[in-house]
Amino acid sequence: MNHPIFDDIQRELDRQQELKSAGKFEHTAEDFMRVGHCGDMLAVLTEEVGEVARAINDNEPCERLRKELVQVAAVAISALRGLDYAMVGRASAI
Numbered sequence: 347m348n349h350p351i352f353d354d355i356q357r358e359l360d361r362q363q364e365l366k367s368a369g370k371f372e373h374t375a376e377d378f379m380r381v382g383h384c385g386d387m388l389a390v391l392t393e394e395v396g397e398v399a400r401a402i403n404d405n406e407p408c409e410r411l412r413k414e415l416v417q418v419a420a421v422a423i424s425a426l427r428g429l430d431y432a433m434v435g436r437a438s439a440i
Contacts, residue, residue, distance in 0.1 A: 358420035379428025394418045
């Protein structure tokens, strides 16, 4: 699948890793899922979905809504990566 949106999602995944490396937060959704901390991952995902809801409720420009949706997609992909990793039995403690 070759579409610019996938490039945007990959950039967001990279940005999340950079923020983690910079100490902005300790774990990504992928980290939480690797060790079965589904509730923590859900908190991250829910926060991002809340930003989508806020953008819609506040009638923000489409560009803002798109940015928030890209973040939701990136968190979901991050969580899926962690879940896939955990399912093959290679998870370790955070």
